[in-house]
Amino acid sequence: MRCYRPEDNRVAGFGWMAPREIVGGILEAILWIITSLISFIFMLTRPDRRTLHDLVAGTVVLHDPNRVLAR
Numbered sequence: 001m002r003c004y005r006p007e008d009n010r011v012a013g014f015g016w017m018a019p020r021e022i023v024g025g026i027l028e029a030i031l032w033i034i035t036s037l038i039s040f041i042f043m044l045t046r047p048d049r050r051t052l053h054d055l056v057a058g059t060v061v062l063h064d065p066n067r068v069l070a071r
Contacts, residue, residue: 003059004069011069012059020057027052 003012003020012020028035039051054060062069 003054003057004062005059007058012057016057016059020053020059023056024053 003017004010005012005016024035035052039053042051042055043049048060050060064070
């Protein structure tokens with residue numbers, strides 16, 4: 001699995017992953033039941049399956065078993 005930035009057409013680096021994890025983690029820690037429920041609803045209803053963490057960082061999680069995006 002990789003976090004990919006469609007705007008840049010590349011794998012998300014530390015600069016994009018830090019806000020994804022920090023801001024998403026803080027929101028989830030403070031309002032864990034609400035943010036978890038919203039993320040779950042987003043995952044089920046959005047055609048791109050993006051959750052709150054992905055929307056904060058502008059990333060998409062992709063399945064990459066052959067490590068094509070690691071190059």
